Amino acid sequence: MAATPLNPVDLYDVRSLLTEEEQAVQDTVARFTDERVIPIIGDCFDKGVFPRELIPEMAELGLLGSSLPTEYGCxxxxxxxxxxxxxxxxxxxxxxxxxxxxxxSLCMYPIYAYGTEEQRR
Structure with missing residues (x-):
């Protein structure tokens, strides 16, 4: 029996423990990071600026408040x-x-946990 080659970025094969949804989330964010973050981040660093243009895309992907309920738009x-x-x-x-x-965690979750229903919406 031939040994299965090791994946150098996942030596413990953690990915096999993830659900299909979790794998899809990881793949989506990996693609966003590879295509949108990595190509510009060095230049942003050199200029000392935060890439604010990525914020709407991050929101559209559901990366902000991702663990909050869908009834609040998350x-x-x-x-x-x-x-x-x-x-x-x-x-x-x-x-x-x-x-x-x-x-x-510091903005959206406290509103969800401690805010009124009107504030959550």
């Missing part, structure tokens, strides 16, 4: 998907990942 994803979103964004740039996690 993606309603599970915690694993949120972690995969952060992992893939971090692969491109820690500032982009920080933006998404701060928006989701």
């Amino acid at each position: 993606a309603g994803l599970n915690g694993v998907s949120y972690g995969l979103i952060c992992q893939e964004l971090e692969r491109g740039d820690s500032g982009i990942r920080s933006f998404a996690s701060v928006q989701s």
Whole structure:
């Protein structure tokens, strides 16, 4: 029996433990990171600017508040998907990942957890 070759970026084969939805989330954010973040982030760094033009795309993909319920316009994803979103964004740039996690966890989640129904909507 031939040994299965190791995947150098997933030595423990974690991906095989993910649901189809989680794999789709990871693939979508990986594609966004490869196509939209990585090509511009070096120039943004050199200029000392945040790529604000990516924010609407991140929102459209459901990356902001991704674990909050769909009834409030969010993606309603599970915690694993949120972690995969952060992992893939971090692969491109820690500032982009920080933006998404701060928006989701420090801004949107407190409104969901402690706000009125009117504020949530």
